[in-house]
Amino acid sequence: xxxxxxxxxxxxxxxxxxxxxxxxxxxxxxxxxxxxxxxxxxxxxxxxxxxxxxxxxxxxxxxxxxxxxxxxxxxxxxxxxxxxxxxxxxxxxxxxxxxxxxxxxxxxxxxxxxxxxxxxxxxxxxxxxxxxxxxxxxxxxxxxxxxxxxxxxxxxxxxxxxxxxxxxxxxxxxxxxxxxxxxxxxxxxxxxxxxxxxxxxxxxxxxxxxxxxxxxxxxxxxxxxxxxxxxxxxxxxxxxxxxxx
Amino acid sequence: xxxxxxxxxxxxxxxxxxxxxxxxxxxxxxxxxxxxxxxxxxxxxxxxxxxxxxxxxxxxxxxxxxxxxxxxxxxxxxxxxxxxxxxxxxxxxxxxxxxxxxxxxxxxxxxxxxxxxxxxxxxxxxxxxxxxxxxxxxxxxxxxxxxxxxxxxxxxxxxxxxxxxxxxxxxxxxxxxxxxxxxxxxxxxxxxxxxxxxxxxxxxxxxxxxxxxxxxxxxxxxxxxxx
Numbered sequence: 339x340x341x342x343x344x345x346x347x348x349x350x351x352x353x354x355x356x357x358x359x360x361x362x363x364x365x366x367x368x369x370x371x372x373x374x375x376x377x378x379x380x381x382x383x384x385x386x387x388x389x390x391x392x393x394x395x396x397x398x399x400x401x402x403x404x405x406x407x408x409x410x411x412x413x414x415x416x417x418x419x420x421x422x423x424x425x426x427x428x429x430x431x432x433x434x435x436x437x438x439x440x441x442x443x444x445x446x447x448x449x450x451x452x453x454x455x456x457x458x459x460x461x462x463x464x465x466x467x468x469x470x471x472x473x474x475x476x477x478x479x480x481x482x483x484x485x486x487x488x489x490x491x492x493x494x495x496x497x498x499x500x501x502x503x504x505x506x507x508x509x510x511x512x513x514x515x516x517x518x519x520x521x522x523x524x525x526x527x528x529x530x531x532x533x534x535x536x537x538x539x540x541x542x543x544x545x546x547x548x549x550x551x552x553x554x555x556x557x558x559x560x561x562x563x564x565x566x567x568x569x570x571x572x573x574x575x576x577x578x579x580x581x582x583x
Numbered sequence: 584x585x586x587x588x589x590x591x592x593x594x595x596x597x598x599x600x601x602x603x604x605x606x607x608x609x610x611x612x613x614x615x616x617x618x619x620x621x622x623x624x625x626x627x628x629x630x631x632x633x634x635x636x637x638x639x640x641x642x643x644x645x646x647x648x649x650x651x652x653x654x655x656x657x658x659x660x661x662x663x664x665x666x667x668x669x670x671x672x673x674x675x676x677x678x679x680x681x682x683x684x685x686x687x688x689x690x691x692x693x694x695x696x697x698x699x700x701x702x703x704x705x706x707x708x709x710x711x712x713x714x715x716x717x718x719x720x721x722x723x724x725x726x727x728x729x730x731x732x733x734x735x736x737x738x739x740x741x742x743x744x745x746x747x748x749x750x751x752x753x754x755x756x757x758x759x760x761x762x763x764x765x766x767x768x769x770x771x772x773x774x775x776x777x778x779x780x781x782x783x784x785x786x787x788x789x790x791x792x793x794x795x796x797x798x799x800x801x802x803x804x805x806x807x808x809x810x
Contacts, residue, residue: 512758
């Protein structure tokens, strides 16, 4: 098989230009989909028969929680590619993704907590999903902190990659441990409505929001990747000609 | 390239680390004293009632052991990194993952095992009935093993960094949470007279998984840090 396309794809100048061209193609659909999803979720969808209008925070909460895990998986795959094939661009993708993922995790926790206030009567419940999101936030914090405390960029990249791979191996263990822990301690007192069979009116805005959030991540990743390439290649000659022209 | 068989190299490394560690008795004793002190904080801050403490004993023992085990991790590779022995290990031609197992095992013997040995005394202090002491020892024995394995990854990654110890805790604690859940649970179940087989078997499974995969991660991290 011919791998030259991969090397071309991974070269910083090409990636810099490609990311610049792709960013609006992710950004505008993301904008339109999120607007549509918000309108569908906040206005068109019927109020829940139990939760009233409070359930509508679902349209931000669930996509954020999904993104927090999706980004960690993306980051770990990128880190593994960078570690195995020594592709610097993959490390740049991982570095650019970590803060975005951490913010989505934070958003999922914050919206979950706000949702919890009317539903459970408290701001925080040691619910299995919230707790595993919290641990995921710690994992992101560790990744960002490790990268920030190593000055040599190549060492930072590879150390963060090892940590990301260790994290992704541990993530399922953490997830299921927290589930078992929760059921052991509390029984099924709080089911958070479990997975309610959701009607079509409520479902489509959620799906639209999820796709929208994914595209938003794409747009932000492209922009952050460009910034990351600028930072890493600041002494490269191609960059000078690129910026002058 | 050396002609020493890998098994001999592992044994030599293990013995060397033990000899070096026991030259400083005070450092071996420190985690145990720390463990006892942190455990003492809970009766002082919560309640002197043994009945109440008993409800919390599993969690208290585990959190205290976790923190005590973290303390020693920072020194796992530091001296070898500082005096160049680590480079010799990398160049020795011996499988680095096996040497990492030897160092991890030595660290557990010096840092984890003493915690396990004093845990029954502290457990009695927290009102744990004598029937449950076996579960305390078993869960901490398996748990400190998991901590040594996971902690070695963190220690290798943060090798030679300034303020590495804080970072080390930040990296290792989230990974150790599953072990904490089942370890504390096993003690709790034993205190209430339940069968502790389930959580202990899960802890054992985690230990096997950690012992299988962690040395590879430690070896990779050591190569990165020693460059």
